[in-house]
Amino acid sequence: MIQVRGLTKRYGDVLAVDDLSFDVEPGKVTGFLGPNGAGKSTTMRMMLGLDRPTSGTVLVNGRPFTALAEPLREVGALLDPGSVHAGRTGRSHLRVAARTNGVPERRIDEVVEQVGLGSAAGRRIRGYSLGMRQRLGIAAALLGDPRVLLFDEPMNGLDLDGIRWIRGLLRQLADQDRTVLVSSHLLSEMQQTADRLVVIGRGRLIADATTAEILGGLGRLQVRVRSSRSEELLARLRERGLTAERVDTHELRVEESTAEEVGEVANEGHLPLHHLSEAQQSLEHAYLALTGDDVEYHGRPAEPTPTRTEVAR
Ligand SMILES: Nc1ncnc2c1ncn2[C@@H]1O[C@H](COP(=O)(O)OP(=O)(O)OP(=O)(O)O)[C@@H](O)[C@H]1O
Numbered sequence: 616m617i618q619v620r621g622l623t624k625r626y627g628d629v630l631a632v633d634d635l636s637f638d639v640e641p642g643k644v645t646g647f648l649g650p651n652g653a654g655k656s657t658t659m660r661m662m663l664g665l666d667r668p669t670s671g672t673v674l675v676n677g678r679p680f681t682a683l684a685e686p687l688r689e690v691g692a693l694l695d696p697g698s699v700h701a702g703r704t705g706r707s708h709l710r711v712a713a714r715t716n717g718v719p720e721r722r723i724d725e726v727v728e729q730v731g732l733g734s735a736a737g738r739r740i741r742g743y744s745l746g747m748r749q750r751l752g753i754a755a756a757l758l759g760d761p762r763v764l765l766f767d768e769p770m771n772g773l774d775l776d777g778i779r780w781i782r783g784l785l786r787q788l789a790d791q792d793r794t795v796l797v798s799s800h801l802l803s804e805m806q807q808t809a810d811r812l813v814v815i816g817r818g819r820l821i822a823d824a825t826t827a828e829i830l831g832g833l834g835r836l837q838v839r840v841r842s843s844r845s846e847e848l849l850a851r852l853r854e855r856g857l858t859a860e861r862v863d864t865h866e867l868r869v870e871e872s873t874a875e876e877v878g879e880v881a882n883e884g885h886l887p888l889h890h891l892s893e894a895q896q897s898l899e900h901a902y903l904a905l906t907g908d909d910v911e912y913h914g915r916p917a918e919p920t921p922t923r924t925e926v927a928r
Pocket residue numbers: 626629630631649650651652653654655656657658800911
């Protein structure tokens with residue numbers, strides 16, 4: 616359990632976190648969502664005692680992080696996967712972390728196995744792909760078998776396999792009744808991952824509710840897909856219980872699904888795809904409207920675009 620109360624952080628003129636209050640409960644994946652610069656990382660750093668609040672408090676399992684007797688056994692975190700000694704092997708990185716925190720060495724094999732690092736654990740980190748670095752960072756977070764886990768943008772830069780793996784892991788951790796907080800600036804990523812969402816913009820709390828409640832209040836997700844065998848695809852999508860309809864000779868629209876799901880259906884039937892996109896502008900626009908002036912950096916104007924768009928990059 617994490618309890619954030621009146622949390623505020625000021626860096627000179629910048630109010631990075633502005634009077635935030637929310638709870639992160641065990642047994643659920645809580646998404647911490649907000650555009651770039653919203654204050655997610657700063658909040659997580661304060662949860663971990665890496666930054667001092669200007670005012671307000673964060674309690675982890677009822678106590679400030681600094682008062683935890685064995686922090687790594689209570690809280691695990693993936694913050695910046697780049698901040699590791701690249702000359703070390705993955706295993707020696709974990710060994711150092713285990714020793715420093717009084718974690719038995721046998722845990723190393725367990726977490727290497729759990730994150731699927733396999734033989735790569737014996738290789739130097741400098742040769743790791745981004746996905747392997749993320750897995751190593753997650754292995755380190757899991758070392759102390761903590762009840763509370765924080766992941767800062769764990770899906771950044773990962774391919775679909777990596778994202779699906781992380782999603783599964785987060786679910787598994789929550790099912791073990793752990794407290795799981797995962798940050799992202801992409802609504803599309805969080806809607807498939809989180810049970811609850813805490814949405815912030817410019818350091819302020821914008822929404823704190825279940826994902827379904829927040830999405831229900833926004834827009835609906837649509838997938839557009841083109842295939843030369845669209846008739847078969849349409850049948851398979853409907854078989855799966857999805858609401859799909861034809862919009863053109865080869866093009867279909869699928870309601871309330873994801874590109875991932877539609878892609879899987881096509882793949883199962885060995886059907887060729889010529890286009891696949893999440894028509895998400897209404898949702899992303901709604902998210903932008905929700906964060907509104909709280910977006911620190913506006914990117915391109917919000918032209919309707921049927922692709923998976925990042926908000927406020
Ligand atoms: N050490 C620091 N010194 C000065 N300003 C900072 C510092 N750390 C963060 N900020 C500022 O605080 C605000 C919040 O930043 P933070 O990194 O917490 O946002 P974020 O939501 O994690 O964004 P991103 O998704 O880009 O990481 C930004 O305006 C940022 O520039």
